[in-house]
Amino acid sequence: xxLGTTQIKPMPTxxxxxxxxxxxxxxxxxxxxxxxxxxxxxxxxxxxxxxxxGLQKFxxxxxxxxxxxxxxxxxxxxxPPWTENLQVGVFASRSPAxxxxxxxxxxxxxxxxxSSIYVSGLDVFDxxxxxxxxxxxxxxDTKTDANLGWVGEITxxxxxxxxxxxxxxxx
Amino acid sequence: xxLGTTQIKPMPTxxxxxxxxxxxxxxxxxxxxxxxxxxxxxxxxxxxxxxxxGLQKFxxxxxxxxxxxxxxxxxxxxxPPWTENLQVGVFASRSPAxxxxxxxxxxxxxxxxxSSIYVSGLDVFDxxxxxxxxxxxxxxDTKTDANLGWVGEITxxxxxxxxxxxxxxxx
Numbered sequence: 095x096x097l098g099t100t101q102i103k104p105m106p107t108x109x110x111x112x113x114x115x116x117x118x119x120x121x122x123x124x125x126x127x128x129x130x131x132x133x134x135x136x137x138x139x140x141x142x143x144x145x146x147x148g149l150q151k152f153x154x155x156x157x158x159x160x161x162x163x164x165x166x167x168x169x170x171x172x173x174p175p176w177t178e179n180l181q182v183g184v185f186a187s188r189s190p191a192x193x194x195x196x197x198x199x200x201x202x203x204x205x206x207x208x209s210s211i212y213v214s215g216l217d218v219f220d221x222x223x224x225x226x227x228x229x230x231x232x233x234x235d236t237k238t239d240a241n242l243g244w245v246g247e248i249t250x251x252x253x254x255x256x257x258x259x260x261x262x263x264x265x
Numbered sequence: 266x267x268l269g270t271t272q273i274k275p276m277p278t279x280x281x282x283x284x285x286x287x288x289x290x291x292x293x294x295x296x297x298x299x300x301x302x303x304x305x306x307x308x309x310x311x312x313x314x315x316x317x318x319g320l321q322k323f324x325x326x327x328x329x330x331x332x333x334x335x336x337x338x339x340x341x342x343x344x345p346p347w348t349e350n351l352q353v354g355v356f357a358s359r360s361p362a363x364x365x366x367x368x369x370x371x372x373x374x375x376x377x378x379x380s381s382i383y384v385s386g387l388d389v390f391d392x393x394x395x396x397x398x399x400x401x402x403x404x405x406d407t408k409t410d411a412n413l414g415w416v417g418e419i420t421x422x423x424x425x426x427x428x429x430x431x432x433x434x435x436x
Contacts, residue, residue: 105331105394107278108365138356142364144341147354152414158329158367160276170315183318185309185398188405193313194279194396196329196367200406223276225365227356232411234359235371240403243323 110223112138112209114159119220134201136211136224143209146227150206154230157216160223161195168193177248186243197222200230281394283309283380285330290391305372307382307395314380317398321377325401328387331394332366339364348419357415368393371401 115135136157138146149155171181172189184192202214211227230236286306307328309317320326342352343360355363373385382398401407 105279105281105333106366108276108367110276111364142341142356145354145356145364147342147352148357148415149354151412151418152357153410153412154408156369158365158369162276170313171318181318183316183320185313185316186319186323186400188399188402192397193282193316194329195277196279196397198327198329198369198399200408226363226367228359228369229357229414230408230411231359231416232408232413233416235406236409236411237325237371237401237403237407238409239324240401240407241322241324242403243400244319245402245404247322 108160108225110139110160110225111142112136112224114157114216114218114220114222114224116216116218116220116222118218134213134216136213136216136227138209138211138224138227140209146206146209146211149211149227149229150203152203152229152231154200154202155211155213156226156228156230156235157197157199157201157213157224158226158228159197159199159218160225161190161192161197161218162221162223163219164190164195166191168195180244180248182244196225200235279331279396281310281331281396282313283307283395285328285387285389285391285393285395287387287389287391287393289389305384305387307384307387307398309380309382309395309398311380317377317380317382320382320398320400321374323374323400323402325371325373326382326384327397327399327401327406328368328370328372328384328395329397329399330368330370330389331396332361332363332368332389333392333394334390335361335366337362339366351415351419353415367396371406 168191170184172184172187173181174187199216201216204212339362341355343355343358344352345358370387372387375383
């Protein structure tokens with residue numbers, strides 16, 4: 095394990111390539127993210143617009159963003175909301191309080207207009223800096239034998255399974 | 266769109282939290298990543314080991330990493346391997362030559378030993394800096410109606426669908 099550590103090189107500073115707009119200005123959503131009455135829009139910086147060519151053919155995309163409004167330090171273990179007496183490792187959770195505050199969401203594309211991508215619900219704060227967009231490719235990313243991990247083991251698993259969509263807003 | 270741009274704040278420098286070890290020392294794999302004879306290991310820095318608590322209950326994880334051996338600049342459009350006369354936007358591809366060189370892979374956990382996670386094939390170079398690990402949660406991440414986007418439209422789609430696993434190594 096020590097070998098790995100010695101190989102670490104300096105990492106560049108990543109740069110926002112756009113901004114995510116959501117109805118969540120100040121407080122945590124804590125609500126289902128699929129909401130047809132709300133607007134969720136990813137504004138890619140206009141100079142990157144050619145990079146969207148062909149993206150509209152995908153139904154889903156990955157959105158990577160900087161969790162920029164985090165008010166608390168990263169924790170190695172977290173107590174997920176709606177659970178009692180359960181602590182799990184931060185890497186076994188989608189908690190935003192992570193060593194590297196990079197968020198990841200899978201969203202459905204509604205439509206693309208210029209350098210703006212209108213998407214299904216995205217549970218991040220308005221103004222969240224965009225880091226990357228990648229196509230969600232069925233062949234690579236749809237794991238039909240995936241499980242729920244510890245989420246499936248707790249008493250109120252169904253409740254949490256719904257609520258977990260809001261975990262990124264556990265500020 | 267201008268509004269979004271003005272809201273961008275400085276982004277912190279992310280820090281490697283470990284190193285990914287693969288058999289791919291110098292050259293691109295260009296081969297199926299599922300290979301039981303090879304070793305793929307994520308060495309989390311030992312101080313983060315408590316963050317793995319509960320992770321072993323998940324079948325799949327997301328691995329986020331810094332694409333650190335990229336030799337060429339980011340491009341806004343790319344010509345995917347095994348295609349002819351096709352250009353797609355970088356955000357519609359999994360090309361490593363991206364504005365922010367952050368890689369994302371879904372891998373299966375084989376076993377976890379201390380702060381090391383042994384996983385199914387991971388098509389990155391040996392020594393790749395680890396940025397984050399997140400659980401792949403069926404409820405959130407398995408999109409059974411996902412599609413192949415432009416990958417499904419080209420003539421040699423089946424070939425590419427297999428080959429696309431190697432696209433992150435299109436150096």
